Amino acid sequence: MSIRTYKPRRGRVTPRQAAALDVGDGLLIELGRTAFSLKDEWPGLPVILEIGFGTGAATAMMAGRQPHLGLLAVDVHTPGIGDLLHRVRTIGLTNVRVMEADALEVLRTMIPQGSLAGIRTYFPDPWPKVRHHKRRLVTAEHASLIGSRTVTSGTWDLATDWAHYADQMIDVLNKHPMWEGGAVDRTSDRPVTRYEQTALDQGREVTDLRYFRTIR
Numbered sequence: 773m774s775i776r777t778y779k780p781r782r783g784r785v786t787p788r789q790a791a792a793l794d795v796g797d798g799l800l801i802e803l804g805r806t807a808f809s810l811k812d813e814w815p816g817l818p819v820i821l822e823i824g825f826g827t828g829a830a831t832a833m834m835a836g837r838q839p840h841l842g843l844l845a846v847d848v849h850t851p852g853i854g855d856l857l858h859r860v861r862t863i864g865l866t867n868v869r870v871m872e873a874d875a876l877e878v879l880r881t882m883i884p885q886g887s888l889a890g891i892r893t894y895f896p897d898p899w900p901k902v903r904h905h906k907r908r909l910v911t912a913e914h915a916s917l918i919g920s921r922t923v924t925s926g927t928w929d930l931a932t933d934w935a936h937y938a939d940q941m942i943d944v945l946n947k948h949p950m951w952e953g954g955a956v957d958r959t960s961d962r963p964v965t966r967y968e969q970t971a972l973d974q975g976r977e978v979t980d981l982r983y984f985r986t987i988r
C-alpha cells in the first residue's frame with residue numbers, strides 16, 4: 773500500500789453531520805472500482821476536483837459563486853464531509869458532489885484520463901518534519917497521476933502556508949513535463965478559511981501557485 777498523505781483521525785460526528793451523511797440524495801458519491809462519467813454527473817460543466825476541503829466552508833462559497841463549474845470535493849475526514857453536505861443542501865447548490873475517500877485513490881480508479889478541467893489543493897497537510905516529507909501530497913508521482921487526469925491547459929491551483937512546502941511544490945512542478953506555471957497573487961476567488969486565518973495570525977506567509985497542464 774502506498775504512503776498516506778493524511779493521518780486517519782476519528783473526530784466526533786455531530787448529530788447534524790450524521791444526518792447530513794445519511795440523506796441519500798446522490799450528493800455523496802461512493803468510492804467505486806471503475807471510472808465514472810463526469811459528463812453524466814455534471815452535464816455540460818467543466819469539472820474541478822478539490823483535494824482536502826476540511827470543513828468545506830470555502831468550497832461551498834466558491835461553488836455558489838461559480839455555478840458554471842462542477843465541483844467534486846474529496847476529503848477523508850467524516851465530520852467535514854457532513855458539514856459540507858449540510859452547507860450544500862442549505863444553500864441549494866446543485867454543482868457539488870462530495871466523496872469520503874483518499875483523493876489519490878479516486879484519481880486512480882474513478883477519474884477518466886484527460887477529463888478534469890482543474891484541481892484545487894488548498895493548504896494540503898504540511899508534514900513539517902523531515903522524516904514525514906514523503907507523505908506530502910505534491911510529489912512528482914502524484915503530479916503525474918493528476919496530470920494524466922487533467923485536460924490540456926487545465927489548471928492546478930495550490931496554496932500553502934508552509935514555506936518549505938511551497939519550495940517543494942515549485943521544485944516538483946517546475947521540473948515536471950506535464951505542468952508549467954508558478955507563484956501567483958492571491959485571488960479573491962479563494963475565501964480565507966479558519967485554517968488560513970490561523971496561519972496568518974501566527975505570522976506565516978501564504979503562497980498561491982497556479983500551474984497549467986502542458987500540451988500532450
Ligand SMILES: C[S@@+](CC[C@H](N)C(=O)[O-])C[C@H]1O[C@@H](n2cnc3c(N)ncnc32)[C@H](O)[C@@H]1O
Binds near residue numbers: 827875893
Ligand atoms: C490542512 S487541511 C486544509 C483544509 C482546507 N483546504 C482549508 O484550507 O481549510 C488538509 C485537508 O486535506 C485532507 N487530505 C489529506 N490528504 C488527503 C487525500 N489524499 N485525499 C483527500 N483528502 C486529503 C485532510 O483530511 C484535511 O482535511
